Amino acid sequence: MQKNNAQTLLIVEDDVGLLTQLKWHFSDYNVVVASNLNDAIIAIRLHEPQVMVQDLGLPPDPDGVTQGFALVQQALEINPHMKLIVMTGNDCNEHAIKAVSLGAYDFYSKPVNPDTLELIVQRAFHMHQLEAKNRAFNLSKSSNLKGLITGDDKMLKVCKLIERVAPTNAACLLLGESGTGKEVLATSLHSLSARSDAPFVAINCAALPENLFESELFGYERGAFTGAVKSTPGKFELADGGTVFLDEIGEMPLQLQAKLLRFLQEKVIERVGGRKLIYLDTRIVCATNRNLEEMMAKGEFREDLYYRIAEIQIDIPPLRDRSSDKILLARYLLKKYAQEENLKIVGFTEDAISAIEEYSWPGNIRELGNKVTRAAIMCEQKYISAEDLGLKSVDPIPLNLKVIREGAELNALKTTLNATGNNISAAAKLLGVTRPTLYDLMKKHNLSIN
Numbered sequence: 001m002q003k004n005n006a007q008t009l010l011i012v013e014d015d016v017g018l019l020t021q022l023k024w025h026f027s028d029y030n031v032v033v034a035s036n037l038n039d040a041i042i043a044i045r046l047h048e049p050q051v052m053v054q055d056l057g058l059p060p061d062p063d064g065v066t067q068g069f070a071l072v073q074q075a076l077e078i079n080p081h082m083k084l085i086v087m088t089g090n091d092c093n094e095h096a097i098k099a100v101s102l103g104a105y106d107f108y109s110k111p112v113n114p115d116t117l118e119l120i121v122q123r124a125f126h127m128h129q130l131e132a133k134n135r136a137f138n139l140s141k142s143s144n145l146k147g148l149i150t151g152d153d154k155m156l157k158v159c160k161l162i163e164r165v166a167p168t169n170a171a172c173l174l175l176g177e178s179g180t181g182k183e184v185l186a187t188s189l190h191s192l193s194a195r196s197d198a199p200f201v202a203i204n205c206a207a208l209p210e211n212l213f214e215s216e217l218f219g220y221e222r223g224a225f226t227g228a229v230k231s232t233p234g235k236f237e238l239a240d241g242g243t244v245f246l247d248e249i250g251e252m253p254l255q256l257q258a259k260l261l262r263f264l265q266e267k268v269i270e271r272v273g274g275r276k277l278i279y280l281d282t283r284i285v286c287a288t289n290r291n292l293e294e295m296m297a298k299g300e301f302r303e304d305l306y307y308r309i310a311e312i313q314i315d316i317p318p319l320r321d322r323s324s325d326k327i328l329l330a331r332y333l334l335k336k337y338a339q340e341e342n343l344k345i346v347g348f349t350e351d352a353i354s355a356i357e358e359y360s361w362p363g364n365i366r367e368l369g370n371k372v373t374r375a376a377i378m379c380e381q382k383y384i385s386a387e388d389l390g391l392k393s394v395d396p397i398p399l400n401l402k403v404i405r406e407g408a409e410l411n412a413l414k415t416t417l418n419a420t421g422n423n424i425s426a427a428a429k430l431l432g433v434t435r436p437t438l439y440d441l442m443k444k445h446n447l448s449i450n
């Protein structure tokens, strides 16, 4: 059985028998157990469970202090977002209410029926997930970078870093796959700096022909070469006082890397065909989707240039590694496009949401934007489907997984019992479980062999 490692459940119970039973019952979650307050606190810090099931009647500690309520309080202090379910004795309604007033999510009266408890636990995980998404959405609104939407922790860290280094003159290198937002971040570095009133000049190093590199970047004097009819400032000069964004720096040929390095070291340029040195105050921001370290090892990128341009290196995570951003951005991009074009599209169908989650987005936000725009144009309904997006339709995973698991388990039991002529020992051996476990499984599925 495959575990859902993303979902961690902490069970705190001092009755060893019950603890074992529950641990087995919830085995498709990542279960962590504890039998007293101290171990539970350690487990909360270490494993950060989303849901905790706790026996409120834990025995008092050696000093005679009851542990149940103390644990509720301390657990929620450490992790206020965790969903805490307390188990109380049969006639302990007052205790249950007190626990809820302390912040517990729900309560459950013993004796324990694992199936009923499981429903509560499932709902708690679901609620936790919804709230986490909601928090992420709210956080995204608090990003100070214009036009940048995210709710992902890694990406929010990147935003914080951008905000912190923007006012400095540090040379920043933005590393990320195609379409991850390198240009958006480079623009933010400029607009959040004291240079924001001066120009931001973007130069695509991949699109610059080698023979035009110098004249484009450094400018030229009249008569410097055939066709140089008037003196023209280069891009660096145009960006004086502002920011130069060297996009796709990894594509720059070695010979040109040497020229760029000279400018970075001396902060001075000479126009082609000119004799005057021109001192410039520009900030350099570079970006690439190439692996510069590998290129340096192969001698394709100068190490000295790398250290000049990468005073601060910023790694931008790809969209597939940003939790909840796929849907967040899909909705944002759709809303933006629908508003611009005055379209009546409201949102995505459930299968579209699952397909967006499932797909790996090699072209990142750029690809997401393209697919959403195309779908919005093609879609004749209010809701965009997976097909409109050109994505494979997938079943909504979380809802069906349990059903699939249960079905597979029941099938395996039936097949094995048939194959062994209802011999419990042989069937247990075949299934790789103990006899008591097999009995429990049969009971759970209402299977009898009489």
Ligand SMILES: Nc1ncnc2c1ncn2[C@@H]1O[C@H](COP(=O)(O)OP(=O)(O)OP(=O)(O)O)[C@@H](O)[C@H]1O
Pocket (backbone or CB within 6 Å): 147, 148, 149, 150, 176, 177, 178, 179, 180, 181, 182, 183, 184, 185, 289, 329, 365, 366, 369
């Ligand atoms: N977090 C974001 N929120 C909103 N829009 C975004 C975000 N990240 C990227 N975009 C949009 O996605 C598109 C691609 O972003 P951008 O051009 O900055 O990526 P890039 O990393 O420079 O891509 P490439 O490597 O292809 O040049 C742009 O239209 C940009 O506005």
Ligand SMILES: [Mg+2]
Pocket (backbone or CB within 6 Å): 182, 183, 247
């Ligand atoms: Mg770009």
